[in-house]
Amino acid sequence: MATTVVLAEDSYLMREALVSILGNLEGVELLAVAEDYDHLIETVEEHRPDVVITDIRMPPTLTDEGIRAANYIREHYPEIGVVVLSHYLEPDYALRLFREGSSARAYLLKDHVGDADVLSAAMTEVMRGGSIVDPQVVDVLVEARVREKESLLQRLSARELEVLAEMATGLNNSGIAEALFISRRAVEKHINAIFTKLDLSFEESTHRRVRAVLLYLGEGQ
Amino acid sequence: MADVRVLIVDDQLPFREASRMVVEMTDGFVVAGEAGNGEEAVEMARELKPDLILMDVQMPGIDGLEATRRIRDLVDPPPVAVMSTHESGDYRHTALEAGAYAFIPKSEFSMDALEGLWRQAIT
Numbered sequence: 636m637a638t639t640v641v642l643a644e645d646s647y648l649m650r651e652a653l654v655s656i657l658g659n660l661e662g663v664e665l666l667a668v669a670e671d672y673d674h675l676i677e678t679v680e681e682h683r684p685d686v687v688i689t690d691i692r693m694p695p696t697l698t699d700e701g702i703r704a705a706n707y708i709r710e711h712y713p714e715i716g717v718v719v720l721s722h723y724l725e726p727d728y729a730l731r732l733f734r735e736g737s738s739a740r741a742y743l744l745k746d747h748v749g750d751a752d753v754l755s756a757a758m759t760e761v762m763r764g765g766s767i768v769d770p771q772v773v774d775v776l777v778e779a780r781v782r783e784k785e786s787l788l789q790r791l792s793a794r795e796l797e798v799l800a801e802m803a804t805g806l807n808n809s810g811i812a813e814a815l816f817i818s819r820r821a822v823e824k825h826i827n828a829i830f831t832k833l834d835l836s837f838e839e840s841t842h843r844r845v846r847a848v849l850l851y852l853g854e855g856q
Numbered sequence: 857m858a859d860v861r862v863l864i865v866d867d868q869l870p871f872r873e874a875s876r877m878v879v880e881m882t883d884g885f886v887v888a889g890e891a892g893n894g895e896e897a898v899e900m901a902r903e904l905k906p907d908l909i910l911m912d913v914q915m916p917g918i919d920g921l922e923a924t925r926r927i928r929d930l931v932d933p934p935p936v937a938v939m940s941t942h943e944s945g946d947y948r949h950t951a952l953e954a955g956a957y958a959f960i961p962k963s964e965f966s967m968d969a970l971e972g973l974w975r976q977a978i979t
Contacts, residue, residue, distance in 0.1 A: 646962070646963040646965075646966075647878065647965075647966055648871065648874045648875065648963070648965045648966070649874075649962060649963055650874075651870070651873065651874035652868070652870035652871045652873070652874045655869070656870045722941070722961070744941070745941040745963070746914060749870060749871060750868075794948075794961065797948075812972075813972075816958060816960065816969065816973055816975075817960065817964045817969060818964065818966055818969055821963075821964040
């Protein structure tokens, strides 16, 4: 019997690449593709797949949707395995994924999923209740543990720091998008991640922008 | 105005196919060719003389950074934008050092991003 899969990924390039990889895997049936949190949950409830493969940052907040979905699925459909796909250097997300238990969960880096064997092995492992963490993420987790007294800014990825640096020059989101030649949506995604990592998620929107810049200017220079 | 001819370089077929789709869907852009490794990329850059090269980093043989260096040594080299699944990190810096004019994470690549990269290339 084929392994049934629901995929969630909002980036076009990654989504199409993953659809193609899954399409070439023998014994795998891709049931549906979601592009945001709500659609992912609806799709899981409708199809009850064997495995969910999900990006972390997706609409609506572009921060931690994949982790929240994995935890929701554990609560409501514990039999479903979840493979979370991440960019490098997001150890906080890995910790949050495994905090609720590591069974039937895998955390892979996106630059390894182009290798169909890696993705296939992760799917097999979560289906039998096991777990996999990408070795590079383990290294990062160990490093993070070593320097526990990190500054707030060290929580940010290099890209997020670049966005924050542009924000500090006074640019609005369109200006930042232009300066880093990325889409406005990508800028919003980074900014939401910055707010989350700097613990500014619950501030009013104007305040947190200013506070993020102040943190940057205070610590970053 | 003639279409912008893009050379796509990536060792992983699914990513080449997805990049091709983005290029083909963007008005004014066409795929000049696809290379699956660094050596092929340099050879195709020389032969096809594309207007823009989208270059993956991690590839077997010479990687995207070395391929970018070699392309910069060609006569009248086309602009190289380095793409990676990594979100920037050290790659941005090394990509620019290798001679790329831009770095973009694969997750941010889209029709808009392609147009933005091209605007950047010609200014």
